[in-house]
Amino acid sequence: MSNHPDLYPVSSADFASRVLELSHARPVLVDFWAAWCGPCRSIAPLLEQLVAQFSGKLSVAKVDTDAEVELAGRYGVRSLPTLAVFRNGVVAETLVGAHPLQALVALVSRHLVRESDLKAEAARAALAAGSPDEATRLLAEAIASDPEHYVLYPDYAACLIDGGALDEAAAVIDRVPARAASDALAQQQARLRFARLATGSADAATLKARIEAGATDSDTRFHWAVKQMIEGDYAGGLETLLQVVRSDRAYGEDAARKLMLDVFSLLPAGDPLIREYRTQLARALN
Numbered sequence: 001m002s003n004h005p006d007l008y009p010v011s012s013a014d015f016a017s018r019v020l021e022l023s024h025a026r027p028v029l030v031d032f033w034a035a036w037c038g039p040c041r042s043i044a045p046l047l048e049q050l051v052a053q054f055s056g057k058l059s060v061a062k063v064d065t066d067a068e069v070e071l072a073g074r075y076g077v078r079s080l081p082t083l084a085v086f087r088n089g090v091v092a093e094t095l096v097g098a099h100p101l102q103a104l105v106a107l108v109s110r111h112l113v114r115e116s117d118l119k120a121e122a123a124r125a126a127l128a129a130g131s132p133d134e135a136t137r138l139l140a141e142a143i144a145s146d147p148e149h150y151v152l153y154p155d156y157a158a159c160l161i162d163g164g165a166l167d168e169a170a171a172v173i174d175r176v177p178a179r180a181a182s183d184a185l186a187q188q189q190a191r192l193r194f195a196r197l198a199t200g201s202a203d204a205a206t207l208k209a210r211i212e213a214g215a216t217d218s219d220t221r222f223h224w225a226v227k228q229m230i231e232g233d234y235a236g237g238l239e240t241l242l243q244v245v246r247s248d249r250a251y252g253e254d255a256a257r258k259l260m261l262d263v264f265s266l267l268p269a270g271d272p273l274i275r276e277y278r279t280q281l282a283r284a285l286n
Contacts (some may be wrong), residue, residue, distance in 0.1 A: 007051045010061040012071050019061050023086035027111040028059045032075070032082040034066050039098035040081040046101045050108065057112055085111050116146035120155060127159075135159055143172075150180035157188040161195050161230070169195075183268040187232075190266040194229040197259075201226070218244050218251040225256070229263065238263060238277045246284045257281065 010018050010030075019028050031047060033040035051060045065072040065080065075084060075091065083095045085107060095107050119142035126135040139156040143149070153176050160169035169192050176185055201207070201223040208227075210220050221244050228237035241263075244256035260281055264274050 004048065004051050004055070006055065006058065007048060007060045008062070010063055011068055015061075015063075015071060018059075019086055020089045022059060023090075024088050026057060026059060026113055027092070027108060028061055028086045029108060030075075030084045030086060031060060031062045032065050032072055032077045032080060032084065033062060034064065034080055036066075037080040043081055043098050043104075046104055049101060050104050053105065054108060054112070058108055083107070087111050114146060114149060116142040116149050116152060119145075120152050123155065123159075132159060132162060136163060147175075150176050151182070151184075154182065154184035154188045157185075158191065161188065161191050164195075166192060166195055166199075186266050186268070190263065191230050191232075193262070194226045198223065198226045198230060204231070216247070218248040218256075222251065222256055222259075225259070234263060234267065235273055238273060242277065242280055242284060245281065249285075257285070 008018070019030060022028050029047075029050070031040075031043075033044075047060050047062075051058060063071055065077060075082075079096050081096075081098065083104070084091045085093045092111050093107060095103070119138050123135040123138035123142070126132075126138060136156070136159040139152060139159060143152050143156055146152070153172055157169045157172045160166075160172060169188070173185065173189055173192065202210075204227040207220060207224040211224050215221075221240050225237040225240035225244070228234075228240060238260060241256045241260050244251055245260070249257070260277065264278065267274055
């Protein structure tokens, strides 16, 4: 074992602190290995080179799968060596088998903390502190300095949508290439579409007050559903739209049903809301 402080063995006793918690600050590459595994031995010196090359930016934790059967099973290890990059407490990417140093460098590089990530973190703190303008400014600076770091774009688009800058948000979303598309980006695309639908309608507080006062007209319900979607309450929005479908199928030329279908296409694949509300929608239509 190397004497480098960022290369160390871990067990189930310290995995949470030395892998999961630490991965919120930097990537942690976990090497699931065994003493009898030839390929595991062959990459051991490469891991030493890797941790030296990224000194201070990367930790490499080694899990002896013979001694830590539960840990290996928890993370679905079936072949050795298995290299798993942990970021923010979860597995971000996995590489199985022995690979050259160049491949290991590429694997790690995709998950290193970047200067733009630090600005994005500051932007999230600004949002939490109630400073959306500051958050928007910080995200704009982060993207300007690191324009190909597309993971930042959904947060920036969200700030612009929240600030009513819908055309700017659309331009930001359009800058993300198809290869970098993500569920987070799809969510902002949905919010943008809902925000455009909401243009010209009453504000969220007014619509909510009408709903709480017992309003059942389709127009109020439909626009309240749109506001719910903008706020990220997809379950509430779908439920409200379902009420419109049940009570006034013809409203807006079947607008409620069409919007529900739109939401299904934009939610992440496998989201339980899709199955639940597809079933309820089918019952409402029959």
